[in-house]
Amino acid sequence: MRRYIAIILAISICISLPVMAASLKEEFKTTDTVDIEADKLDIYRDKQEAVFYQNVKAKKGDMTLTCQKLQMIYNATTEKVDQLIASEEVLITWQEKQATCDQANYILAEEKIFLTGNVIITRGEEKMSAQAVTIDMKTGSQVAEGKEGKVKIRIKTEQGIDTLKWNR
DSSP states (O other): OHHHHHHHHHHHHHHHHHHHHHHHHHHHHSOSOOEEEOSEEEEEGGGTEEEEEEEEEEEETTEEEEEEEEEEEEOTTTOOEEEEEEEEEEEEEETTEEEEEEEEEEETTTTEEEEEEEEEEEETTEEEEEEEEEEETTTTEEEEEOBTTBOEEEOOGGGGGGTTOOOO
């Protein structure tokens, strides 16, 4: 019986993770605008970097990021944003889901988000924890890596394979 449950759990996870990533991909394509507010902003033109400090809140579509430090790295020629790096008390919320981690790194040109350090993603009673999660917005793939090889997940099996489905 345990083996049967483990097989169902593995299938649920394998089917659900690409759906989660696809939903994130759709969210990021809906708008090119990011609104950022913070208590302090330092701009370092020589480094092509702006750093937001204390009570940082960034919003894009229905996704909100809060943290204590947000680095915005931009291209010196085009002055377009290349990368956003959030650290210190990172919390990302969208729809009924949330993720916490030590650092979140969004590379715009590659359309990839890297969540690292004590990553916990929750949706209601469902929960996934890992040391690192990489989300590729182009392909819709998501990879979770655990500390010492372990990724932990709690799903509600009575909800079927839609568990952790992160729809728009």
